[in-house]
Amino acid sequence: MSTVVRPVWAGKPQPVVLLLKALAILVALTVVLFPFLMVISTSLSSAADVTAAGGYVLWPRSVTFEAYEQILSGGLVTRAILVTAAVTAVGTTISVASTVLAAWALSRPSFFQRPVLMFVLLTFLFSPGMIPLYLMVKQLGLLDSLWSLILPSAFSVFNMIVVRGFMMGIPQELVDSAKIDGAGELRILLRIILPLSRAVIAVVALFYAVGYWNSFFNAMLYIDDTSKWTLQLVLRTYVLQGSSLVEASTDSVTPPAQSIQMAVVMIAIIPILCAYPLVQRHLTKGVLTGAVKG
Amino acid sequence: MTVRTPTRPPGTGVLRRAAARRDTGAAIPRRTVPWAQRLRRDYPLALMVAPAVILLLLFVYVPLLGNVIAFMDYQPYIPILQSPWAGLSNFTALFTDAAFWAAVVNTLEITAIQLVLFFPVPIALALLIHSLVWPWLRAVVQSVLYLPHFLSWVIVVGFFQQSLGSAGIINRWLRELDIHTINILAEPSTFKLLLSAQVIWKDAGWGTIIFLAALAAIDDSLYEAAAIDGAGAWGRFWHVTLPGIRPIIVLLLILRLGDALSVGFEQIILQRSAVGPGAAEVLDTYVYYHGVIDGNWSTGIAAGLIKGLVGLVLILAANKAAHMLGEQGVYAKS
Numbered sequence: 001m002s003t004v005v006r007p008v009w010a011g012k013p014q015p016v017v018l019l020l021k022a023l024a025i026l027v028a029l030t031v032v033l034f035p036f037l038m039v040i041s042t043s044l045s046s047a048a049d050v051t052a053a054g055g056y057v058l059w060p061r062s063v064t065f066e067a068y069e070q071i072l073s074g075g076l077v078t079r080a081i082l083v084t085a086a087v088t089a090v091g092t093t094i095s096v097a098s099t100v101l102a103a104w105a106l107s108r109p110s111f112f113q114r115p116v117l118m119f120v121l122l123t124f125l126f127s128p129g130m131i132p133l134y135l136m137v138k139q140l141g142l143l144d145s146l147w148s149l150i151l152p153s154a155f156s157v158f159n160m161i162v163v164r165g166f167m168m169g170i171p172q173e174l175v176d177s178a179k180i181d182g183a184g185e186l187r188i189l190l191r192i193i194l195p196l197s198r199a200v201i202a203v204v205a206l207f208y209a210v211g212y213w214n215s216f217f218n219a220m221l222y223i224d225d226t227s228k229w230t231l232q233l234v235l236r237t238y239v240l241q242g243s244s245l246v247e248a249s250t251d252s253v254t255p256p257a258q259s260i261q262m263a264v265v266m267i268a269i270i271p272i273l274c275a276y277p278l279v280q281r282h283l284t285k286g287v288l289t290g291a292v293k294g
Numbered sequence: 295m296t297v298r299t300p301t302r303p304p305g306t307g308v309l310r311r312a313a314a315r316r317d318t319g320a321a322i323p324r325r326t327v328p329w330a331q332r333l334r335r336d337y338p339l340a341l342m343v344a345p346a347v348i349l350l351l352l353f354v355y356v357p358l359l360g361n362v363i364a365f366m367d368y369q370p371y372i373p374i375l376q377s378p379w380a381g382l383s384n385f386t387a388l389f390t391d392a393a394f395w396a397a398v399v400n401t402l403e404i405t406a407i408q409l410v411l412f413f414p415v416p417i418a419l420a421l422l423i424h425s426l427v428w429p430w431l432r433a434v435v436q437s438v439l440y441l442p443h444f445l446s447w448v449i450v451v452g453f454f455q456q457s458l459g460s461a462g463i464i465n466r467w468l469r470e471l472d473i474h475t476i477n478i479l480a481e482p483s484t485f486k487l488l489l490s491a492q493v494i495w496k497d498a499g500w501g502t503i504i505f506l507a508a509l510a511a512i513d514d515s516l517y518e519a520a521a522i523d524g525a526g527a528w529g530r531f532w533h534v535t536l537p538g539i540r541p542i543i544v545l546l547l548i549l550r551l552g553d554a555l556s557v558g559f560e561q562i563i564l565q566r567s568a569v570g571p572g573a574a575e576v577l578d579t580y581v582y583y584h585g586v587i588d589g590n591w592s593t594g595i596a597a598g599l600i601k602g603l604v605g606l607v608l609i610l611a612a613n614k615a616a617h618m619l620g621e622q623g624v625y626a627k628s
Contacts, residue, residue: 006427031495129601184338276444284503
């Protein structure tokens with residue numbers, strides 16, 4: 001390729017090294033992508049095809065959406081999808097709002113800036129522990145309520161530090177000129193700071209949304225009622241526990257609903273696959289702002 | 295809108311103080327603003343930070359006080375404050391419980407194994423990605439390798455089960471070839487290696503971000519100068535690349551050591567039933583099964599409290615060690 005810029009001092013790489021590097025990259029990509037391929041293919045195959053192939057399909061012989069139709073036509077999985085989507089949407093909104101507001105308030109000089117910042121940062125050093133948190137959630141009457149999946153983890157100090165670090169880098173003159181024009185703190189935040197911080201807020205929103213969508217233990221601890229089960233709990237019960245993991249014999253018959261199980265896995269992955277490309281180019285920036293300036 | 299004319303141009307206070315300091319060499323005390331005026335000035339900011347403070351109070355600080363239950367004989371359905379005090383009996387019960395010590399040993403073993411097996415992988419991957427000259431290839435590799443980080447543990451464990459489980463794809467091939475099949479997922483003796491493999495699959499790619507940034511920050515002229523001085527590829531790596539990323543390596547090592555008692559709670563609890571508690575019981579799962587499931591609330595909290603305190607000591611000690619080694623550490627020396 002002609003556009004390659006290789007520094008002169010690096011010299012020409014040896015063919016052996018090039019070959020090894022290519023091999024390493026190929027292995028890494030295959031190891032990551034192989035399970036995705038297997039799950040997608042199996043979920044798109046008919047039950048007969050899956051059985052004929054011995055349980056797993058690497059490339060579907062014929063594509064059918066039977067499995068998806070079955071799980072989306074009501075019942076436990078459909079319900080779990082709706083519950084998880086609602087928790088993710090409401091939770092992410094609350095989290096991003098509280099994080100951005102706190103980040104802005106703590107990046108401005110005020111009489112409480114130092115003590116409150118201390119109060120917030122100290123939580124890095126200790127966590128309250130599982131049982132005290134459980135008892136607190138119980139005291140607040142949130143057990144078996146979807147709020148228990150949102151409020152305890154709604155505010156992440158790390159994400160606040162990331163956003164605050166970015167906001168501290170915005171030139172002070174912008175804020176000053178808005179102040180002179182008579183804008184209050186909230187208006188400055190909404191009109192000037194937010195549009196400038198869109199990238200870092202997108203990354204933080206992705207972190208929060210993925211956290212809510214993927215969280216599993218919170219639901220296991222706080223939720224009993226199966227009608228409030230989240231997708232991850234359903235996945236655990238029907239995919240992990242319902243198949244080979246608990247089977248003793250090694251040459252057991254493959255579970256007939258293999259393609260349905262894989263379809264549930266796909267449903268849990270698809271939203272992440274959709275959101276990922278949107279923020280992917282900002283990821284490095286978001287992670288590093290926090291790491292460097294925090 | 296009324297335009298308020300400032301009585302003084304903004305910023306002169308600071309300038310005046312600075313000028314005064316220059317003239318006399320003595321610090322002039324800061325201008326004191328009455329409390330009422332400060333409150334009137336800053337209340338919009340206070341309202342903005344309020345939701346975060348309330349959330350942290352409710353779900354970090356107040357539960358933290360709940361740790362006093364470790365010194366009580368707590369039973370559910372009796373209010374916490376009416377529970378009888380139990381002194382240190384919960385701790386003695388804990389220290390005489392063999393299951394607790396087994397959990398401690400398992401936790402430390404898993405940390406040690408992951409330190410050896412997982413920790414170097416992101417560094418190696420970052421060096422590999424950094425050495426790619428085609429930008430498009432680099433972008434593709436990065437996008438693919440970051441992706442698993444965003445999957446839940448339920449899905450990652452599911453993936454491993456589909457590939458390596460007894461009915462999984464690898465064993466199907468082995469069976470077709472008439473070779474003895476293995477069920478790695480239910481094998482207690484290799485469970486800790488399996489955990490490391492899963493962590494590598496999920497997070498090794500994601501871990502490269504910070505090393506890639508450190509590699510990109512190394513000045514190219516250093517490589518050039520080293521090459522002119524006759525350093526080969528290995529010499530440049532040893533004398534330029536490695537010193538360039540050493541602070542980050544030390545920092546992440548400290549963070550990991552400070553977190554030594556937390557080892558992938560969700561990951562382990564998902565697989566505990568498959569391999570049994572003998573191999574898979576760690577401190578966090580002990581707190582959950584012994585405390586929440588079996589109802590030993592007070593000893594469970596005692597175990598959690600010990601974990602928290604040891605963790606606090608570890609992170610402070612690791613940070614101190616970093617300062618002594620001349621590295622920056624997690625927070626600046628003050």
